[in-house]
Amino acid sequence: MDSEMLEKAWGDVCSQVKSYNNIDPTQINAFFSRLHPQAMSEGFLMLTADNDFIKTWIEKHYVEVIKQALGDLYHIPYMVVIEVDVTAAQANAQPAPVQSSPVQPQTQMPAAATQPVSATPAAQSNPYSPSQPYASPSHAAGGAASVGLGGPSSSPAGAEEYAAHGISSDVDEMGKPTSSLTFENFVIGDSNRMAYSMAVAVAEMPGKAHLNPLFIYGKSGLGKTHLLRAIQNYIIETMPHLSTIYVDSAELLSDYMEASAAHDKEKSSYKNFKTRYEDADVLLIDDVQYLQGKKQTLDIVFQIFNKLTSQGKQVVLSADRAPKNIDIDERYKSRFNSGGTFDIQPPEIETKLGIVKSFVEEYRINEGIRELSIPEDIQLYIAESSSSNIRELKSAVTKVIYQMTFFNQPDISLADVRDLLENHFSGGPSKRLTVSDIQKEVENFYKISHAELIGKKRTRNIIYARQIGIYLCRQLLDLPFNDIGKQFNRDHSTVMYSVTNVEEKMKESRELREELEALKQLIREI
Template sequence: MDSEKLNEQWRAISAQVSSYADMDASQVSAFFSRLEPQAMSDSFLMLTADNDFIKSWVEQHYVEPIQRALRDLTGVQFVVAVAVDPTQEARKAASATVTAPAAGNAATAPAAGAVTTPVVPPAPPATGAAATPAVPPAPAPGQAGALGRATPLPPSSPMGTAPLSTAPQPYMPPYDEAAVIDHYSPQPAPEAATGGASRPSCSTSSLTFGNFVIGDSNRMAYSMAVEVAESPGRSPLNPLFIYGKSGLGKTHLMRAIQNYIEETRPGMRTVYADSADFLSKHVEAARAHDREKSSYKDFKTYYEEADVLLIDDVQYLQGKTQTLDIVFQLFNTLTAQGKQVVLSADRMPKNIGIDERYYSRFSAGGVIDIQPPEIETKLGIVKSFADEYSRSEGLGNFTLASDIQMYIAENSSSNIRELKSAVTKVIYQMMLFNRADMTVEEVRTLLENHFSGGPSRNLSIEDIQRAVESFFKVSRSDLVGPKRSRSVVYPRQIAIYLCRQLLDLPYNDIGKKFNRDHSTAMHSVASVEEMLKDNRGVQEEIEALQKIISEYSE
């Protein structure tokens, strides 16, 4: 497809995305102006961004809307890939300096008397030097409105009247093609089929022990992870099983173990596997077995030859009997050889719907939970992430005001991903619109619908206690008092469980509100989780209470 046709189709896609009610047209225009289409076929679109920040933001917030626009315009489901082309911004700048004087039309010429600033492309990096990602330039005062105008297209846009070209235009370096395929391929080939047994593990250098923020909620898990990284295979912590709700840092600790071992023990082979990806590769290897007898053996060998095997989110495998059996075989083979196994899940082993022989073996070593972070830990994460972002983007002494940091820490849920995305959103707003002086009131407006939990939802432990008291006809003095009769203990356990689920507070904080300690709160939650497995009456009571409590937060 020629570049003119490709750019025309990209403009049509951009206009379609901007037209959606749930999209901010000014932000779409600002970000899409930093993207360039590189190749397009009947079901694939390749885009490049000029730096890692733009790439990451587009992947997180705009790939799905782009796919939706392509589906609306063509009726075809597309795979959309984004790569970084560090030369892109320089080429645009150089092109602007060459073409602007020659354009000579009223639409592009500066107004009479306007002061123009020549655009100078940055010097190329020295030979052998790593290219530094470009920092998105802040617009000059008065330019924000221009960023918000989407380019209108005539009704006869070719995107709506002609099928897409079926001849893909190959994209040339610089970009890591293997990484793009791994990230976007809906059905990645199993390692065995691609010579995976000889490939090195994919390190995630940004997730290390050094940038893991430690607090009371995760200190023990952190200590155990460090001990495993320093002495992999030692029996007291082999296997290590880390559990906790999504977004609390389980994957961070697993990747930190992997990176530490790869850095300090290069002779050891580490393999990290997400359970969903492991399942996909297992199914693919089993299907390929009839065509290629060695495929299944190669699949197992890839994991059996690991010195350290880390499997994330094993709760995803409940009900997947054959895949669980393979995991169990790998587990027994590796631990018998003194090799380290690390597992993670969103719940303790016995609460995963798996056979007893699995969870009893998974619990044979160290089992530790990560609790929701306290305000102090969340504040530390906000500061750490803002500093890390500032360094990676070359922003010098950029900082977030202390009241903005505290607002984000107090209002975010326990999910660290949500907290970090809030920080990124605020920093982006400051950079894009040159607003380093944003106030906490402006941040509150910006993040009004961002947080899924926290105080901004106006729900408290007292609200949950009040709802439970009314539902079960017990008094506050009984609910938080010393009584241990069934008629009081059961509502108390339900209330503590709901506090944990709806507020994401640490066990200790919840326990204090019921005049109980940390261990009692943990036991209450575990008891209710056990009852929920097969007791429909308990399930219905929880559902009814959640509906009642939801009215308090509206």
């Protein structure tokens, strides 16, 4: 079969897989893009993957559904063989630090350990695979699973963390991962694709100079902790000889204060504190913005940071804002920003809908209620109404599930859900929020008067604030352009231009995206 026919046949297989009712096409698009057909004959298909990681995950979770698609298309059983494209793997390889060893092929992950997922930037587990009707990360970490940018834990009431974002946990005394936050259960969308891809790259080969440190930032509940934990769990699973430490900055601060309480730098407690982190091969520090104003702790962190990176050891940091927006000394900002810095944006509707589906599926798995099903219109309502914080979305799904199961209302309607969640959401469409509310917050934020906001002045700062106000009214209230225009003394075309202009600028400016998110938070707190 020539290459053109081979590519077409593989395309047909991918389309067939995506046609199954229990398959999410966006997941297949992202994941299968890292597979390449090499040979095909009657009853046989050979594919290559970019690396061992992808090969292992495909073999474990997707081979059977590929076979099913081939059988449906060609009406004979197929053997599917997956090999690693050595050329691609070598092309992508970077020198590893001396203490690291390459990731070895994993023909089967231990059932009790956290399982990694594909290294593709958009790869994620597919809990709907026909080959594993209820395959899920519950096999990992002793069964305490949470799905993707957000699935529930083993019980809805027990998981506060969001999937990308799921439940927070740690490792036991033996270093065995107990967290359910893995790459496989992180739901990928345009909002987090790059950060995810870079996290996987670091997990596969810690210490790459251009990603050391790796700095991931974004608002609370968007998946920073999930990615840090996923890196930790993947390295523990595949490179157990490396010392991997995850620490929240609050815990780090507490450790430091305890160790240096007597201000005696010769105390064994202080030495043990510093040695613990300096001996790490991979150090992951979460929420570093909480260290601002803590000069002594920052100085120690900076020393540890420099020692590790100079030795080719990996440092990963997270914060709720970009390094330049953290109130710390310029030298810290410069070093934090010296590797790879990537942001996570609020998930788009499609991603949130995927998270809702994952929540529901995971609950079915963990509770054994296979007949549980939330109607599509209710799932969409939750996705559209929830704010950027996926913990809020998760708790909304939990409420609906409880109403259906524990309160014996299996045929719950959209109207019932609207009543149930009437006061639940902090973002999304809001009946209580008004144009005046948004205008007031914009005026306070940009230090201009109401008369200037809706008046004829065209100085740059006023035009900028006015366009932001118009954009926020459109996004948060979903009002027609003409209705918004009346509140700003502008016509329909001016309002449309303002919205489009802000949307275009957001694509290029992280600063603007952060600014808008801060404004939205202020508005939600009204």
